[in-house]
Amino acid sequence: MKIPEKFFVFCLVLCQPSILHTLNQRQQEQDLAYLSIIKKQFTTLPNCKWNYKYDIGRSIVAALSFFSAGFVLIFGYKRRRISFGLIGFSTASILTYLIIIGETEFSLIVNIFISLAAGVVVSFFTISSLYCGYFLTGLLGGFLTAFIFLLIYTLFLSLNSLTLPCVIIAVIGLIQTFFTMWWRHRILIFSICMVASAVMAAALDHFVEDLFLLEYIEMKLFYNRVPKLCWWSYLVLSLWPLCFIIGILVQCLYTGKERQKESYIFVFKRKNTTHVRDDQNHLIRYGSDY
Numbered sequence: 001m002k003i004p005e006k007f008f009v010f011c012l013v014l015c016q017p018s019i020l021h022t023l024n025q026r027q028q029e030q031d032l033a034y035l036s037i038i039k040k041q042f043t044t045l046p047n048c049k050w051n052y053k054y055d056i057g058r059s060i061v062a063a064l065s066f067f068s069a070g071f072v073l074i075f076g077y078k079r080r081r082i083s084f085g086l087i088g089f090s091t092a093s094i095l096t097y098l099i100i101i102g103e104t105e106f107s108l109i110v111n112i113f114i115s116l117a118a119g120v121v122v123s124f125f126t127i128s129s130l131y132c133g134y135f136l137t138g139l140l141g142g143f144l145t146a147f148i149f150l151l152i153y154t155l156f157l158s159l160n161s162l163t164l165p166c167v168i169i170a171v172i173g174l175i176q177t178f179f180t181m182w183w184r185h186r187i188l189i190f191s192i193c194m195v196a197s198a199v200m201a202a203a204l205d206h207f208v209e210d211l212f213l214l215e216y217i218e219m220k221l222f223y224n225r226v227p228k229l230c231w232w233s234y235l236v237l238s239l240w241p242l243c244f245i246i247g248i249l250v251q252c253l254y255t256g257k258e259r260q261k262e263s264y265i266f267v268f269k270r271k272n273t274t275h276v277r278d279d280q281n282h283l284i285r286y287g288s289d290y
Contacts (some may be wrong), residue, residue: 057108058206065090066203069196073247076192077185077256081126084133087195088126091140093119131181134188138180141191142173144198150221158224165221189256193247201240208236 068086076083097115100106106114126133146169150159159165179187205213213233229237251257 062203062206065199069199073196074250075255077189077251084126085123088136089119089123092122134181135177137191138177139173141194142176143169144194145176146172154220162222189251193244197240197243200243204239205236208232
């Protein structure tokens with residue numbers, strides 16, 4: 001054997017334990033994911049028992065999300081940078097927190113700090129560049145539109161696949177993202193109202209029935225299991241279209257009636273400080289230039 005071949009075999013022998021460990025770890029993760037899916041397919045469905053035990057942290061986040069979503073619902077287009085900042089901050093913080101608590105074992109303070117840092121970074125990009133805000137708002141609005149489409153579809157036909165709903169959600173999300181970035185007035189208002197009204201309904205759902213509607217949507221779309229809705233669930237669910245219609249009417253008729261034109265990237269303008277010489281005082285102090 002030549003020297004390069006011997007070196008390759010030597011490296012392969014050294015790396016074999018780490019490769020086997022990585023493959024074994026991936027197989028264990030796949031088995032855990034499969035067991036999680038099986039568990040959700042056969043677990044007990046949520047019931048209509050009212051639960052008054054609230055977590056302080058989640059309740060504060062839900063309350064802040066409700067009021068910030070109300071601001072976005074009314075002034076979303078007129079105050080686009082603020083709206084994009086709120087949407088980016090809340091989305092990145094919540095997703096990062098959910099990923100961290102599922103994959104790591106950090107303390108609560110560390111989890112909150114990492115989540116807030118991720119939210120600040122994403123909100124900085126959405127505020128400084130409107131294109132990032134358009135993209136994120138359109139994508140979230142498309143996801144919510146896809147959820148509504150799938151909920152209506154499952155009233156007549158059932159979805160017997162986990163892949164099909166994910167593909168439909170991704171495709172509709174990308175399509176609405178393109179429309180939002182191309183028509184940056186009416187479609188943007190539509191996406192903003194869709195996101196804000198959904199956040200308000202989810203925040204209220206946390207206080208009323210501990211996010212029962214989110215579990216209902218997950219079970220119905222991905223696992224083809226339909227828990228029984230409570231009578232107050234319909235009241236919470238009706239808040240979504242009600243807030244959406246209110247936001248559309250207010251922004252189209254009042255706050256977002258006129259199309260605004262502004263630069264899509266922050267431009268820091270320097271104040272003009274050019275000194276204008278007073279000829280009379282100059283002659284008195286320094287005499288003539290000739």
